[in-house]
Amino acid sequence: MSTLLQEIEAQISGLQTQVNRQNVGVVREISDGVARVEGLTDAMMNEMLDFGGGVIGLALNLEETEVGAIILGDYLSIKEGQEVRTTGKLLQVPVGKAMLGRVVNTLGEPIDGKGPIQAETVYPVEKIAPGIIKRRSVSQPVQTGIMAVDAMIPIGRGQRELIIGDRSTGKTTIGIDTIINNARINRQAEEAGDKNHRPLYSIYVAIGQKQSNIANTLHVLEAAGALPYTIVVVAAASDSATNQYLAPFAGCAMGEWFMDNGMDALIIYDDLSKHAVAYRQVSLILKRPSGREAYPGDVFYLHSRLLERSARLSENHGNGSLTALPIIETQMGDVSAYIPTNVISITDGQIYLETDLFYQGVRPAISVGLSVSRVGSAAQIKAMKQVAGRIKGDLAQFREMAAFAQFGSDLDAKTQALIERGKRIVEVFKQPQYNPLPVEVQVAVLYAAQNNFMDDVPVDQIKDFQTRLTDFLTTRQASLMTRIAQERELKDETSAALKAAITEFKQTYR
Amino acid sequence: MRTAKQSRRDAKSLLRSCQVNGLLDEARARQAVQQVIDRKPRGYLRLLAYFKRLVQLEIARRTARVESAMDLSPEWQTRLTGNLTHTYGPGLRITFTRNAALIGGLRIAVGSDVFDGSVQGRLAVLANRF
Known part of the structure; x- marks a missing residue:
């Protein structure tokens, strides 16, 4: 017993009591x-x-x-x-692969009831964006699975593409479709054991949204099997303005971890209009001077420092990327308001969704004239470039001609053909939500449209033609589809095989 | 009409004029207050209120409050005074007080710096960990 006491005494005397300075x-x-x-x-x-x-x-x-x-x-x-x-x-959040499949709050704490997250690393919420030495230009595509986007407004890994439009025009759907499509591609590559595949992980940041909407989105992601490749950061409408202000930065830190570790990630900020409003609230309570529309003077810097953190890193720095799809909600289609113009000028292009198109049944309601991707064409796969190179111009011409044709004047054959082609392309680009298409199917369908296979199909039957052609190609010509997906370009023999396949289909189509 | 901002600016420059080698000179501060009261410039009450706040913060910044569970011996007091003067420079006002709630050890606060070596402080840290 005395030995025990001596041991304890020795241990106590060996202890050094430290007094730390605290501020x-x-x-x-x-x-x-x-x-x-x-x-x-x-x-x-x-x-x-x-x-x-x-x-x-x-x-x-x-x-x-x-x-x-x-x-x-x-x-x-x-x-x-x-x-x-x-x-x-500094404020930091847990990051890493352990976060995938989880729903977290601004501080990275789980709110999905699936137990604690075993993340080993933490990242600061505010971080300086990668500099010019670390970056390289965009060269790899992000397949959204939305034909209109992949064909006309291609997005590259590391790009920042704004999704802008009025309320209920399908902004979130474009983001969710992209998540679902990439989860499908990731899963297929995992099952095929493709070692060269670079998975694209997704982060969905919900800012100031209704809890019911978030629950609905989660349900969609779960049903599509996309949740295991996705992190959902939630700062709902009932959360404090502080949490809403910090949520995108927390999500960005989680995405940066993938980028810094040589992986690719996609982050969707849904939406930055509400984020700006939350920041305005915080700034006004902090008694910071207010400027236009009572937003603080640094609201541009708020979004630019957030979006600048999305980048494509050079091979010397890991070759990772962080692609950003910020969403902005406009009021009555006004893109010239304060926050929309700020974010338009920061991003590398925008997908503009129009209410009129939406109610005309053109869904996704992408306005071809106002939507642009400034750097994405460098990332578009060659096969898509071959079939979709002229589509944007054709469609723009079609819109102009269609407006002109409304006056009922006689049109020459060339204009007539242009209008008929345009109508069919518009039909082809219609796509139901949460139903992204593989890129090889998109290429085949656009090939059929561009090579006059749809010219004799009535416009109201184009969707039916497309569906049955897709079924035919994916079931009866699966090897051809796989070849297009692997080669990523339409070589002469592939092109001939595709032509033959579509001709064969047309013989059976009624 | 003088704004609150102008009064604050004036109070700050008044405080600067009352400092000698970065330390507040009490005689000058008293003299400055008296002169302001005598001259009564526009918004002088607001100026004096803000000046009082600045002086209060300045005094707190240059005051070390040493709390201990029991009275410290003169040797300990001298030793602590020497150490604190060495760390924070001359002109530090040091007050020694007894605070039985600390249970044991010392708690020294200089401006917003706090060195808490008291048993109470450690128990609080422990309680926070739970």
């Missing part, structure tokens, strides 16, 4: 999730502050005598005079 402040004022703290002379910008009881704040305003901090979590328990401590850490 402490006192809450002077607390309102609407924002605290003003006196003291905290050592606080850093964006540093996490410990309010005690597990409540964390974020230092956003460093003033001469006090610090303005936003509270992450429940601020009702915080009282005037309470002590606040600096932590020496």
